[in-house]
Amino acid sequence: MLLESDNFLLELTKLFQQQRVKNSGSLSLVMKRYDGQTKPKPKLTKKQRLENKQTPTNAPTTAHDSVEYKCLVRATFGSKKLSTIVSSKDINRFQLAYSNLLKANMDTLKKKAKESKATGQASANANSNVPSSPRMATNAASTSSATNQQKKTPTTPAKKK
Amino acid sequence: MFVQSWDEFAKQAERLYLNDPINCRLCLKYRNEMLILRLTDNHTCLQYKTIYAQDVKKAEKFMSSLLRHMASKEGPEVTKKKN
Numbered sequence: 001m002l003l004e005s006d007n008f009l010l011e012l013t014k015l016f017q018q019q020r021v022k023n024s025g026s027l028s029l030v031m032k033r034y035d036g037q038t039k040p041k042p043k044l045t046k047k048q049r050l051e052n053k054q055t056p057t058n059a060p061t062t063a064h065d066s067v068e069y070k071c072l073v074r075a076t077f078g079s080k081k082l083s084t085i086v087s088s089k090d091i092n093r094f095q096l097a098y099s100n101l102l103k104a105n106m107d108t109l110k111k112k113a114k115e116s117k118a119t120g121q122a123s124a125n126a127n128s129n130v131p132s133s134p135r136m137a138t139n140a141a142s143t144s145s146a147t148n149q150q151k152k153t154p155t156t157p158a159k160k161k
Numbered sequence: 162m163f164v165q166s167w168d169e170f171a172k173q174a175e176r177l178y179l180n181d182p183i184n185c186r187l188c189l190k191y192r193n194e195m196l197i198l199r200l201t202d203n204h205t206c207l208q209y210k211t212i213y214a215q216d217v218k219k220a221e222k223f224m225s226s227l228l229r230h231m232a233s234k235e236g237p238e239v240t241k242k243k244n
Contacts, residue, residue: 108193
């Protein structure tokens with residue numbers, strides 16, 4: 001389904017929500033440069049290849065020079081597919097919205113790389129929305145270093161809502 | 162091919178992309194508590210796997226610079242420095 005970039009972002013948010021509700025399945029995003037060509041280039045026949053060898057043409061390079069590239073973004077979740085084409089005119093707006101969307105929705109990942117086992121479990125609990133009291137989570141965090149706790153406490157109540 | 166460190170991935174991915182921009186694609190796979198980035202040009206495939214939120218920021222930065230470059234007018238031969 002080819003959408004306008006605004007609609008694409010809207011639908012993508014819905015996909016992220018669906019994934020969260022289901023709590024399973026993977027969402028994949030693909031982006032690539034787009035030059036207006038929708039079909040793959042047909043493979044050269046043997047005859048054409050021989051001709052090309054004899055007279056190397058500069059056709060592909062000249063074609064590339066005049067093309068204004070766009071960006072094709074696809075998203076797939078289960079059987080739902082979305083795609084959009086972003087031109088260089090809209091790239092700033094789209095890029096900002098897109099990265100904000102990703103940052104907002106990829107929040108089930110762990111918070112810190114280098115942590116002890118105990119804090120890792122605590123953050124895992126917070127992520128999986130186990131109905132434990134916020135006090136317990138903060139206590140677990142306080143067993144680790146104080147700096148970790150300061151970073152963690154603002155995030156945990158937000159998750160509990 | 163899985164790359165272990167992010168810096169290595171970003172460096173190699175950039176090189177691979179600039180080598181052949183039109184055939185390169187960047188795939189993100191977001192699964193429960195895991196994020197996989199894959200950049201491929203149908204010959205070489207670079208992959209980076211993470212479970213940490215701090216990598217999302219880096220990945221997102223990398224993606225936006227890539228996005229910008231993809232939608233710009235520059236041809237394959239231009240080596241634009243991305244940060």
